[in-house]
Amino acid sequence: MQGLITKSTGSWYQVQTPEGHKLDCRIKGKFRIKGITTTNPLAVGDVVDFEMEPEQQTGVITKLHERKNYIIRKSINLSRQAQIIAANLDQAFLVVTLASPRTSLGFIDRFLVTAEAYHIPARLIFNKLDLFSDEGLEILADYRAIYENLGYPCYQISATKNINVNQVIEVLQDKTSLFSGHSGVGKSSLINNILPELSLRTTEVSEWHDKGMHTTTFAEMYELPFGGFIIDTPGIREFGIVDIEQQELGRLFPEIRTHMENCRFKNCRHINEPGCAVLAAVETGEIEPSRYDSYLSMYHGNDTRA
Ligand SMILES: Nc1nc2c(ncn2[C@@H]2O[C@H](COP(=O)(O)OP(=O)(O)OP(=O)(O)O)[C@@H](O)[C@H]2O)c(=O)[nH]1
Numbered sequence: 001m002q003g004l005i006t007k008s009t010g011s012w013y014q015v016q017t018p019e020g021h022k023l024d025c026r027i028k029g030k031f032r033i034k035g036i037t038t039t040n041p042l043a044v045g046d047v048v049d050f051e052m053e054p055e056q057q058t059g060v061i062t063k064l065h066e067r068k069n070y071i072i073r074k075s076i077n078l079s080r081q082a083q084i085i086a087a088n089l090d091q092a093f094l095v096v097t098l099a100s101p102r103t104s105l106g107f108i109d110r111f112l113v114t115a116e117a118y119h120i121p122a123r124l125i126f127n128k129l130d131l132f133s134d135e136g137l138e139i140l141a142d143y144r145a146i147y148e149n150l151g152y153p154c155y156q157i158s159a160t161k162n163i164n165v166n167q168v169i170e171v172l173q174d175k176t177s178l179f180s181g182h183s184g185v186g187k188s189s190l191i192n193n194i195l196p197e198l199s200l201r202t203t204e205v206s207e208w209h210d211k212g213m214h215t216t217t218f219a220e221m222y223e224l225p226f227g228g229f230i231i232d233t234p235g236i237r238e239f240g241i242v243d244i245e246q247q248e249l250g251r252l253f254p255e256i257r258t259h260m261e262n263c264r265f266k267n268c269r270h271i272n273e274p275g276c277a278v279l280a281a282v283e284t285g286e287i288e289p290s291r292y293d294s295y296l297s298m299y300h301g302n303d304t305r306a
């Protein structure tokens with residue numbers, strides 16, 4: 001039988017059947033991804049085959065279907081292992097606030113670069129619109145201009161005052177959408193607004209806890225009544241990209257990607273090389289300084305690893 005993993009603890013997986021039944025499953029055998037070592041073999045969004053365990057209410061996962069994409073984070077320990085957060089995503093949202101808490105442009109850029117690396121369309125949600133001063137609204141307009149020019153759709157909403165949330169809902173239908181963001185930006189408020197019946201599901205979560213399982217660091221998937229799924233990523237502070245070569249980093253910035261073809265040297269790092277078209281575009285303002293700063297900081301971050 002085929003199913004979709006909607007919840008995971010690392011040892012137990014909740015699998016949803018096409019009929020909507022949910023079943024706790026374990027894994028049989030090994031599931032490995034070529035090229036990277038992961039702490040968890042399967043994640044929410046994975047499509048799997050499973051069998052019922054004889055005389056049990058539980059199942060055994062026997063096969064992982066090929067993933068369209070997946071997103072990982074680096075493990076907290078130093079083992080260079082990665083944790084798969086979710087698989088088979090259609091799009092990823094970052095919930096951002098300009099104040100309490102303030103999301104930095106660097107953090108936004110890291111999220112976008114990660115999404116680019118995994119070929120996942122990304123969108124930005126600026127939340128707590130009701131709290132914005134006139135000055136705040138100007139900053140917001142500047143931020144939107146930066147990211148919309150790069151092709152990332154932006155939304156300005158209030159999750160609790162229900163402003164423009166419908167614009168977000170409109171792009172969720174029949175898609176699997178990941179939601180991420182700093183703690184306190186209102187991600188839970190937004191998801192509760194989108195899925196008012198979620199309080200019903202939180203009961204399920206506590207039942208799950210009674211089994212002695214930890215859900216805190218694992219993403220969770222919720223089905224939308226109008227088709228599609230949303231994936232909440234609690235406790236995930238930052239995504240990581242495993243094995244991204246420094247040479248490839250520029251390609252993950254759309255505006256660097258368009259200029260780098262014109263650099264004098266094929267292996268230009270866009271740092272201080274003569275004839276660098278990227279540096280020239282930073283000079284003219286065609287490339288936003290904050291974006292270029294993010295490129296440099298990520299480039300050097302990768303440098304320390306090598
Ligand atoms: N004024 C205002 N407050 C909001 C809005 N959205 C969320 N909040 C408040 O911000 C605080 C944090 O919201 P949460 O939804 O818990 O934030 P979160 O991002 O899920 O945070 P974690 O649960 O820690 O991951 C709460 O006090 C919310 O009521 C908004 O649009 N406007």
Ligand SMILES: [Zn+2]
Pocket residue numbers: 260263264268269270271273275276277278279
């Ligand atoms: Zn260059």
